[in-house]
Structures are given as C-alpha cells and as structure tokens.
Amino acid sequence: QTIRVAHVDPDEWTASKKGAAAHIFKNIVEGETDLTVELFPAGALGNEDELVAQAQDNVTQVVLVSGAMSKACPAASVLDIPYTFSSATVAWDVLDGEFGEALAEHCLAQTGLRTLAFGETGFRNFTNGTREIRTPADMEGLKFRVQPIPLYVEMVKGLGGEPTPIAWTELPNALSTGVVDGQENPVGVIYNNGLHKLQKFMTLDGHVYAADFILISDEFFQSLSPAEQAVVARAARVAGNMGRSIQQWGTAEGVNKVQAEGMQVYSPTAEEIAAFAEKAQPAVVEYLRGELGEDAVWIDRLQEAVASTNQ
Amino acid sequence: MALVFAIIFVNSLRRYTVGQSVSWGEELPIYLTIYGVMFGLALAYMQDRHIRFTVITDFLPDAARQKLFAAVDLASCVTGIALAYSGHAFTVRRGHLDASGLKSTGNWLAETTGIEGLVWIAKVGTWQYAIAIGGAMLAVAAFLKFIERISSFKAVPA
Amino acid sequence: MIYAILLIGLATGVPIALAIIAALLVFMGTGEAPYSLRLVATEMFKGMNSFPLLAIPLFVLAGEVMNESGITGRIIAFANVVVGRLRAGLALVNIWASVIFAGLSGSAVADTSAIGRVFIPEMEKHGYSRPFAAALTAASSVIGPIIPPSIPVIIYALIVSGVSVPALFLAGIVPGILLAIFLSVFVMLTVKVDRGNQSEGLTAEPVGRALLGGILPLLMPVFVVGSILLGIVTPTEAASFAVAYALFLGIFVYRNIALSALPRLFSEAMRDSAVILIIISAVSAANWVLTYNRVPNMLTDWVLTNVDSRTTFLIATILLFLFVGLFLEGIAAMLVLVPILHPMAVGFGIDPVHFGILVIFNLMIGLITPPLGLCLFVAEGIAQVGMARLTRAILPFFLVEVLVLLLLTFVPETVIWLPRAMGY
Numbered sequence: 001q002t003i004r005v006a007h008v009d010p011d012e013w014t015a016s017k018k019g020a021a022a023h024i025f026k027n028i029v030e031g032e033t034d035l036t037v038e039l040f041p042a043g044a045l046g047n048e049d050e051l052v053a054q055a056q057d058n059v060t061q062v063v064l065v066s067g068a069m070s071k072a073c074p075a076a077s078v079l080d081i082p083y084t085f086s087s088a089t090v091a092w093d094v095l096d097g098e099f100g101e102a103l104a105e106h107c108l109a110q111t112g113l114r115t116l117a118f119g120e121t122g123f124r125n126f127t128n129g130t131r132e133i134r135t136p137a138d139m140e141g142l143k144f145r146v147q148p149i150p151l152y153v154e155m156v157k158g159l160g161g162e163p164t165p166i167a168w169t170e171l172p173n174a175l176s177t178g179v180v181d182g183q184e185n186p187v188g189v190i191y192n193n194g195l196h197k198l199q200k201f202m203t204l205d206g207h208v209y210a211a212d213f214i215l216i217s218d219e220f221f222q223s224l225s226p227a228e229q230a231v232v233a234r235a236a237r238v239a240g241n242m243g244r245s246i247q248q249w250g251t252a253e254g255v256n257k258v259q260a261e262g263m264q265v266y267s268p269t270a271e272e273i274a275a276f277a278e279k280a281q282p283a284v285v286e287y288l289r290g291e292l293g294e295d296a297v298w299i300d301r302l303q304e305a306v307a308s309t310n311q
Numbered sequence: 312m313a314l315v316f317a318i319i320f321v322n323s324l325r326r327y328t329v330g331q332s333v334s335w336g337e338e339l340p341i342y343l344t345i346y347g348v349m350f351g352l353a354l355a356y357m358q359d360r361h362i363r364f365t366v367i368t369d370f371l372p373d374a375a376r377q378k379l380f381a382a383v384d385l386a387s388c389v390t391g392i393a394l395a396y397s398g399h400a401f402t403v404r405r406g407h408l409d410a411s412g413l414k415s416t417g418n419w420l421a422e423t424t425g426i427e428g429l430v431w432i433a434k435v436g437t438w439q440y441a442i443a444i445g446g447a448m449l450a451v452a453a454f455l456k457f458i459e460r461i462s463s464f465k466a467v468p469a
Numbered sequence: 470m471i472y473a474i475l476l477i478g479l480a481t482g483v484p485i486a487l488a489i490i491a492a493l494l495v496f497m498g499t500g501e502a503p504y505s506l507r508l509v510a511t512e513m514f515k516g517m518n519s520f521p522l523l524a525i526p527l528f529v530l531a532g533e534v535m536n537e538s539g540i541t542g543r544i545i546a547f548a549n550v551v552v553g554r555l556r557a558g559l560a561l562v563n564i565w566a567s568v569i570f571a572g573l574s575g576s577a578v579a580d581t582s583a584i585g586r587v588f589i590p591e592m593e594k595h596g597y598s599r600p601f602a603a604a605l606t607a608a609s610s611v612i613g614p615i616i617p618p619s620i621p622v623i624i625y626a627l628i629v630s631g632v633s634v635p636a637l638f639l640a641g642i643v644p645g646i647l648l649a650i651f652l653s654v655f656v657m658l659t660v661k662v663d664r665g666n667q668s669e670g671l672t673a674e675p676v677g678r679a680l681l682g683g684i685l686p687l688l689m690p691v692f693v694v695g696s697i698l699l700g701i702v703t704p705t706e707a708a709s710f711a712v713a714y715a716l717f718l719g720i721f722v723y724r725n726i727a728l729s730a731l732p733r734l735f736s737e738a739m740r741d742s743a744v745i746l747i748i749i750s751a752v753s754a755a756n757w758v759l760t761y762n763r764v765p766n767m768l769t770d771w772v773l774t775n776v777d778s779r780t781t782f783l784i785a786t787i788l789l790f791l792f793v794g795l796f797l798e799g800i801a802a803m804l805v806l807v808p809i810l811h812p813m814a815v816g817f818g819i820d821p822v823h824f825g826i827l828v829i830f831n832l833m834i835g836l837i838t839p840p841l842g843l844c845l846f847v848a849e850g851i852a853q854v855g856m857a858r859l860t861r862a863i864l865p866f867f868l869v870e871v872l873v874l875l876l877l878t879f880v881p882e883t884v885i886w887l888p889r890a891m892g893y
C-alpha cells in the first residue's frame with residue numbers, strides 16, 4: 001500500500017517545518033513497515049483546503065495543514081484566540097494532553113480526518129514602519145494588513161489598530177507604498193520574504209499560535225493492520241516534534257538575523273502581554289461564540305486546559 | 312466579462328484611492344470568469360473557434376471530412392454530458408462550504424432583503440456548478456452542430 | 470487507453486481541450502478508487518480558481534477593443550514614417566508595426582490578423598510575392614508575446630512560483646527587439662523588389678500627423694507595463710487599466726466604438742479567452758493526475774541521470790520544445806513541461822528568468838511551424854496561398870528565429886541584463 005503525504009511547504013528539510021516532518025515520517029514508516037510513502041511537497045497536489053478535501057476522500061492519505069483545519073472543523077479555530085498560549089511549550093503541553101486528544105476526537109467525528117499529531121507553524125508577531133509598539137496604546141491609529149479572516153479583523157480592532165484585509169501577494173506592495181503601516185506574521189515568514197526590509201519595528205507579542213495538524217484519512221487508517229497503525233501514529237508524533245523543532249530553530253535564527261539587518265525587535269514583558277490580551281481577547285471571543293454556536297464550549301475547554309497547564 | 316472588468320477595475324481604484332478594497336473583490340470576478348469560460352466553451356464550439364489539430368483532416372476529401380466532423384460532434388456531445396455529470400457530483404460533494412470572501416456579503420444580502428435564498432451567493436457550490444452547466448451547454452452546442460452538419464449533407468448532394 | 474483517446478481525438482480534429490477532458494473523464498471514470506469522475510470537475514475548477522489568471526481575459530479584451538478602435542492603421546502610419554523609406558521599406562514597416570503592436574497586445578494571433586489584413590494585399594501590390602508577405606507577417610507577429618505585455622509570460626509566472634512577472638516582462642524587451650533587428654537585416658538583404666517609398670515626397674504635415682496619431686496608443690504600453698514594473702499594480706489590475714484606457718480611446722477620443730458595440734466586444738473577448746482558459750483548466754487537471762502518479766519525478770530522475778551538463782540540457786530543452794511545438798498548442802506545452810523542466814534548469818544553475826524567456830521564445834517559434842502553427846493558420850486564412858507554399862516561404866524566417874534563439878540561449882546577458890539593471 002502507498003501513503004501519499006502532501007503539504008504546501010518546501011521539500012527542503014533543514015528550513016521547512018512541514019518538509020522536515022514529512023521526511024522523517026517517510027523514513028520511519030518505510031523503515032518499519034512494508035508501506036510505501038510518497039511525498040508531495042510545495043503544494044504539488046493543491047492548496048491546504050484542497051488537501052483537506054482530498055484527505056476526506058482518501059485520495060491523498062496524509063496531509064499536513066495549518067489554517068485549513070478550522071474550515072473543516074470549526075472547533076479548531078479556538079486555538080486562534082489571541083494570547084492564549086504564553087509560550088510554545090505551554091501550547092505543546094495543551095495540544096499533546098487531554099485537550100488536544102479531545103479536540104482530535106471531535107474533529108474526527110466531524111470530518112473523517114484523524115489528527116495523528118500536532119506540529120507548529122509558530123507564533124505571529126506585529127511589525128510596522130512607524131514606531132515601537134510596547135502597549136496596545138502604541139497601536140492606536142496604525143493600519144495593519146491582516147489576512148482576509150474575520151477573527152484577525154476583530155483582534156486588530158480590539159487592540160485599537162485599523163485592520164486592512166489584503167491578499168498575501170499584495171502585501172509587499174502595500175507595505176512599500178504605505179497603503180498599510182504594518183502587518184503580522186511568524187518570524188520565519190517575515191525573514192524569508194524580506195518583510196523586515198520594508199518594516200523598522202517588530203514586537204514579539206506572539207498574538208496567535210498556529211499549530212500544524214498531521215491528518216490521516218480515517219478510512220485509510222482503519223484499513224491498516226494494528227501494527228502498521230502503531231508505527232504510523234508514532235512516526236507522526238515524531239514528525240510533529242521534528243516540525244516544532246525546525247520551526248523553533250528558524251524563529252530563533254530569524255530574530256537574530258532581522259536584528260543584524262537593522263530591524264528593532266522588542267520583547268514585551270508578561271504585564272505588557274496581559275494588557276494586549278485584555279484588549280484583544282473579548283472582541284475575538286465574542287465573535288467566535290457567535291460563529292461557533294454549540295462548538296463554543298471548546299473556548300471554555302481550551303481556557304481551562306491552559307489554566308491547569310500554567311499552574 | 313463586463314462585470315469582471317468593472318469589479319476588478321473599481322476595486323483596484325478603491326484600493327489606491329481609499330486604501331480599502333472589498334472582501335469579495337477577488338473571489339467574485341474569478342467565479343464569474345469561470346461561468347464565462349464555461350459559457351464561452353459552448354459558444355466557441357458553435358462558432359468553430361476552438362484550437363484544433365487539422366493536419367490530418369485537411370488531407371481528407373471534403374465529404375469524408377464532413378462525416379468525420381459530424382462524428383466528432385457526437386463525441387463532444389457525450390463528453391459534455393459526462394463533464395456535466397462530473398461537475399454535478401463535484402458540487403454535491405463540496406458545494407455546501409462557504410466561500411470565504413463572499414460569506415459576510417451573502418449573509419448580509421439575505422438578511423437585509425429578507426430573501427433567505429440569497430445565502431446561496433456565499434456558497435461555493437453555486438459557483439462550482441459552472442462546470443456542470445458548462446458541460447450541459449457544451450453537449451447541447453455539439454448536438455446542434457451535429458444536426459446542422461447532417462442537414463447540410465442533405466442540402467448539398469455529394 | 471487514455472493516450473489512445475487523446476491521440477485519436479487530436480487526429481480527428483476534436484478541439485484540444487475537449488480531447489484532454491474526454492481522456493481524463495474516461496481515465497477517472499473507469500479507474501479504481503480513489504479515482505472518480507468527480508475529480509475531473511474538481512481539478513478543472515481548481516485550475517481556473519486563480520486571481521492572476523484573470524489577467525488573460527482582460528488582456529484579450531484590451532486587445533479586441535484596441536483592434537476595434539482602428540488603432541492598427543495609426544500604428545502602421547507611425548511605423549511607415551520611421552522605417553518606410555529604407556530598402557524593403559514595406560517589409561520593415563510590417564516588422565516594426567508588430568514591435569509597436571507588441572507593446573499593446575499580449576497575443577501573436579491578434580497581431581497576425583490585424584496587420585496581415587492590411588499588409589498582405591499591400592505588399593503584393595508593391596511586387597512582393599503573396600506567400601512571402603504572409604510568411605513575414607506571421608514570423609514578425611511572434612514578437613508580440615515576447616515584448617510585454619504578454620499572456621505567455623503571465624502563465625509562466627503562474628506555473629513557476631517565485632519568478633516575478635515584472636522581471637520576465639523586462640527580460641522580454643531586448644530579445645523582442647533583437648528578433649525585429651534580425652528579421653529587418655534579413656529582409657533588407659534578400660528583398661529586391663522594394664526600394665522604399667522615398668519617391669513620395671514626405672512633407673512635415675503628414676509626418677507630424679502620423680507621429681501624433683501614434684502617441685496615444687503608444688502611451689498605453691508605457692503606462693501599463695511601467696506600472697507593473699514599478700510594482701504599483703498587479704498584472705491583473707494593470708490589465709483592467711489597459712481595458713479602461715482602450716475603451717476610453719475608442720469611445721471618447723477616436724469615437725469609432727459605439728456603445729451598442731460593447732456587448733459584442735465583451736462576448737467575443739469572453740469566447741476567445743474561454744478557448745485559452747479551458748485549455749489551462751483541462752491541462753491543469755491532467756497535470757494533477759500526472760503529479761499524483763509521480764510522472765514528473767520519474768522524468769526528472771531520467772533526465773538527471775542522462776543529461777550531465779548545462780549546455781546539453783539547454784539544447785535538449787530547445788529541441789524538446791521545438792518538437793513538442795509541432796503537435797501541442799503553446800500554452801498547453803508550457804503547462805505540461807515547465808513544472809518538470811524548471812526545477813532541473815535551476816539545478817543546472819540556469820537563471821529562472823533566462824530560462825523562462827527561452828521557453829516562451831521557443832514556443833512562439835512553434836506558432837509559425839507547421840503543422841500546428843496558429844499564426845500560420847491565420848496568415849493562410851488571409852492570404853489563401855495554400856499551406857505548402859506558405860510552409861516553403863516561412864522556412865528562412867524560421868531559421869532566422871532559431872538563430873536568435875541560439876543567441877539568447879548562449880549569451881544569457883541578452884535576456885537578463887535589463888532586469889538585472891533594473892534591480893531584479
């Protein structure tokens with residue numbers, strides 16, 4: 001049997017989190033079972049939404065996606081509530097613990113996709129060309145490009161900035177022509193796309209933590225022998241950790257590099273982060289409660305899980 | 312086509328003047344174009360505008376070529392029917408999802424006009440159905456072309 | 470089976486897009502799970518679901534509006550003033566009118582039909598043979614998509630992420646002009662019948678009028694291409710500005726487009742771009758199947774084990790595209806081959822922009838090579854001299870163009886100097 005593994009990141013394993021995860025998954029599964037693993041990196045089979053659809057149809061068996069998951073399984077969007085995780089290690093504990101397991105089960109029932117493990121795309125941070133941002137008050141009056149996703153619009157509004165939804169491909173233009181003053185993205189994305197050359201200031205506020213979902217078509221998973229299932233599940237957990245590590249490496253390196261190239265980077269204190277959270281969370285939570293309907297219980301379950309992890 | 316042009320033009324003007332563009336400014340013209348392409352597919356078939364490979368057929372005597380083309384029309388008609396089925400199955404499977412850029416506008420339209428049906432604007436299925444409709448129109452166009460050719464055989468005795 | 474359907478379909482004159490769709494429907498409809506008929510529509514829809522792709526219908530529309538507004542006559546008058554007096558003047562006007570036309574239109578076929586209608590009868594009147602006139606028209610019209618704006622360039626940039634449209638646009642300018650110069654030298658050396666129109670005393674007034682008449686249309690490429698190059702607008706937005714400008718000229722300045730003609734113009738543009746877009750849609754569905762079955766990976770492995778140097782690779786690529794150009798329409802050829810060849814080219818250390826222009830130039834030569842040369846079809850449709858005579862007449866031009874292609878291939882500076890100089 002063949003497992004087709006697809007994602008939209010580059011294939012190269014030293015700099016690409018999903019690329020690295022896919023490679024180690026392939027090595028483990030092929031080494032320990034008779035299964036064949038074929039990798040389709042760099043969006044060869046389609047974008048994330050399409051990959052999710054393909055996995056639901058068992059056309060592509062394993063997909064590594066981030067944002068697309070919450071479209072198929074809306075409860076997963078609670079992870080996007082800003083300033084939920086104070087650090088990546090907290091996120092790992094929550095996702096690898098009871099909460100992550102329960103969310104995975106819920107999404108399995110809803111989509112037919114089994115979450116084998118979580119990787120990470122990283123924390124998103126604000127950059128701008130006008131002034132250093134230490135508190136929400138510093139965001140007043142600044143225009144920020146956001147993804148055309150309502151949750152991000154609500155978040156920036158809550159913080160006092162002016163959200164401007166612009167497509168990713170338009171972003172460099174919009175920054176250099178001054179259509180917007182700032183933007184928000186993970187450090188790796190900022191550095192790899194040269195956005196630090198267009199922006200003077202970055203605040204490592206880590207407003208949204210983006211997880212990667214390593215998903216397998218449950219129809220396919222059930223067709224495997226118990227021994228194969230065990231190897232596949234273990235390989236995916238190793239792959240998720242590999243992806244997290246590569247992501248952490250890239251972020252740490254990126255923070256140093258953007259500074260070396262002239263960007264001013266500010267790391268807010270815990271009190272300052274709390275001030276950001278106080279402004280941003282209520283708007284987003286209210287919006288999400290309206291969107292999620294009965295799935296809104298996942299907001300509370302997440303907050304409980306984070307609280308007990310933080311203790 | 313006019314609508315596609317108008318939306319893109321006005322939306323990019325807005326972006327450069329007001330610094331704001333509407334959320335459906337990219338998605339809607341794409342979907343309208345897909346409908347346009349599927350309409351154009353049938354229209355181009357009727358008018359023999361498609362890019363085809365004519366070297367071999369050019370060597371055939373006229374009468375034989377006409378018969379061959381009539382057969383091609385029938386094959387195209389079948390292709391159109393199969394494509395329509397494929398498009399229908401595609402929509403049934405995936406069409407209930409929301410089109411992200413159109414979601415709020417579609418829901419707003421439905422709320423303000425009170426016409427519940429207008430939420431369909433926000434569903435991708437509405438736009439995915441272009442493939443099915445295009446396939447059906449192609450089948451009709453190819454069939455009409457077939458009839459036209461057959462009757463021209465009779466009109467001009469060989 | 471799938472190939473049999475494709476080949477029979479193509480041979481019997483089924484439209485290319487439909488032959489591909491039919492083959493896919495049979496393949497996916499009869500294949501085992503996970504294949505299903507539904508996937509054909511899924512992947513076709515995906516192939517068209519792209520904002521940058523919208524530049525294509527918009528540039529087609531801009532081209533049709535330009536044609537309708539009688540701009541061809543103004544361009545010819547302009548070119549006549551500049552090069553008409555030289556030896557082989559009329560042939561030169563034909564070539565350089567295409568260069569100007571190239572700045573307005575992204576399509577060689579539109580150029581062949583607009584300029585051919587005027588020039589083929591006119592050149593015959595001045596003693597040129599009809600096949601020569603038709604061949605020259607077709608041969609020089611391929612300059613159109615090499616000089617920006619260009620539909621093939623937009624498609625290339627869609628296939629290869631990370632290669633920017635502005636860089637490719639800039640890179641096409643020098644090759645397009647080089648091609649015009651080579652063709653010009655060639656006609657000046659070979660044409661004996663036309664000594665130029667120096668007998669007609671050119672007074673300042675018609676010269677001035679012709680130059681002025683050419684100014685407004687010439688502003689469009691400057692404006693449209695300039696705004697893309699400066700990164701102010703995306704190609705799709707620029708294409709919409711081009712349409713707006715062409716409409717403005719036609720309706721308010723030249724006043725030869727009636728408002729009542731607009732619905733016809735829009736629907737013709739939709740039909741003509743549908744012909745291109747449906748091929749893109751069908752081929753992208755076919756590509757998904759090929760990728761899913763790892764055909765590109767196998768081809769890549771094969772080439773990498775058998776081709777060991779950059780020069781061999783480039784020559785093999787040229788031969789491959791010239792060969793494929795005989796049978797496959799240019800856009801389809803690009804969609805199938807570029808995703809496979811581009812990574813290899815990068816592996817051999819070839820500049821992606823250089824490689825892109827080589828591929829596009831190569832495919833444009835395909836437009837004038839029989840049996841499937843679209844420009845040749847259009848020129849033959851106007852000249853009515855028969856494919857055999859036209860094929861003989863096109864041969865020397867074909868050789869000139871291959872010569873230019875070799876020059877571009879082995880002197881990369883001809884292509885990448887300008888984009889480099891502009892900071893890409």
Ligand code: NA
Pocket residue numbers: 570571572573574575576612613614615616617618619
């Ligand atoms: Na052009």
Ligand code: NA
Pocket residue numbers: 563564566567584605606607609610
């Ligand atoms: Na010409």
